[in-house]
Amino acid sequence: EIFKEEHGLYQEKVFSFVHLSIQEFLAAVHALESCLGKEEQVLICRDDHIYDVDDEEVRKSDRLLYLYRRAVDQALKSENGHLDLFLRFLLGLSLESNQNPLQHLLTQTGSPIQSNKETVERTVEYLSKKIEKESSPERVINLFHCLNELGSNSLVEDMQTSLRTGTLSGRELEPHQCSALAYLLLMSEEVLEEFDMKTYKTSDEGYQRLLPVVKTCKRSLLAGCNLTYKSCETLASALQTPNCPLRELDLSSNHLEDRGVKLLCAGPTSLLSNIQTLELARCNLTYKSCETLASALQTPNCPLRKLDLSYNHLEDRGVKLLCAGPTSLLCYIQTLV
Template sequence: MPAIDFYQDAVDKALQSENGHLDLFLHFLLGLSLPSNQTICRGLLKWTGGSSKIDTETVQVNKKTIDYIKEKIRENASSEKCINLFPCLNEMNDPTLVQEIQSYLSSGNVSGAKLSPAHWSALAFVLLTSAEELGVFDLKQFSGSDEALLRLLPVVKASKTALLNKCSLSVTSCGALASALCSSSSSLIKLDLSDNDLQDSGVELLSTGLDNPLCKLETLRLSVCGVTEEACASLASALRSNHSHLRELDLSYNNPGVSGVKLLSAVLEDPVCQLEILKLWHCAITEEGFASLASAVKSTSSRMWLLDLNGNDPGESGVKLFSALLKGPQCRLAKLM
């Protein structure tokens, strides 16, 4: 088998590997292909022929291999696996893609730049291998769009806090995020999706991720996301799951309706529910909703210590209910807003 076919086949097999167990081997193999390393290993490998011929052929093969790797990065730009090809380019002394994206970063023009799919992958690689710990990732620093989120999803997964608010995200992003939440490699604890047009269908997709045993999410912010009673049913189901770690939920500036508030209230009384903070600013909650919430918070099973109901219409009866509740000895609420 010609050398170029051998290296290209190795790249293909690494990309096809489901668990990435061939990545390190590929880096090692491509490192050995360099003329400098082949000179060191020539005695062991028992090369034949003149050294100049070997070096010339090796340089040509390396160039073709580098071009092939870049081609695969362009073809697989939406796949997380292509990120693992960037160390191969570094191994072969060709960091051009990474250098190009680093120049964008240093100039501060990433958010306005027209990045190619390969450059998005390079950006993900640079962010993942940066010296700084991925504590908080703010998508708005780069670009607010579904495409940007999908390209940088590996970075989102590696971060503890993902700020994705006001990023023009849609249902498409919710499906990808649900998959990320179900990943064993995800580090996400806080997720802010406020001010995106997710609608019920998007939140329902997201709820499937919350219900997964691998999901570690503790804080979810969904204010101004077009949530109605339909999505509240999905969220309530996820919160009732034994697997949910969610402690804080922000549904402000949505329209859960009476039935949505009742669904959320009922789940607060479930001893399995871990929710401690619920924010429902300006959700058009009336006396009936206040009565349901008061009953839920009064339950001995409730873990709620902060309930934010600003901008709603409790009516006289709602005010009386919560006034009496706060005076009760069993009330755990530390803050009622």
């Protein structure tokens, strides 16, 4: 069942989508049809001028390229990734192999411009440049999904070969290579027993791009990777993943500060909802982090059993905050450092 029939106001029939991915797909079809059939851009920017050419085929090519680039830009601006799936559908529809089964939906597919290789190649080039520049690890992962939709997997295949031959740990990885590695590990759908980020030689930005991998492992070792409170946003997002297997998290010797801990414990699914071992030694924390952790510990059936807060500036009031409230820290913790 794709659509669900309901009765709206004034007894009118209303149809809702049972699965939202259908809505995203139809939105991509509409954007493509509007671009080619009606010569309209659903993602138009009023300051852009792309129609000042006489050749009709060039105009169509420019419209498509503009549509793809605008869709990429808009998706990258989204903080919660609400356009990610739409973008993947849109770019996937650019290939003739994906259009053929959808002739009844895509009324303009008779035009050869839709499978124009140059348009696809220029879009791949645009995506590759964005991968190198984009700072959000989650958004970059989606750009690799987009490259996959367009059949461009050279960077990922290089990472796959290096993993298979065991040569990856000896290489200095560029940030975009780290994103390719993260994409590869996430796409394997295999739960890793342990992910030690220090295994890989890279820059601070490279480590940031590897963070999404924590959502697919049981034990994550991120100590001494020059992470900051901004890294906690990516970690918190990863922890919102349904059925996240992560049980042990070592964030020691990073400059997280109190605001980093606050980000980790925020949201509908707190850091402490699943974690059994949490190590936060030498993270520049104060008593304020104790207040945040104490609040998170009020979660029913909190699984946390080991907590390392050593070498921080908690003071006596920090300890007092941890042990206060209806559900004390000591009700759960077996090891406190």
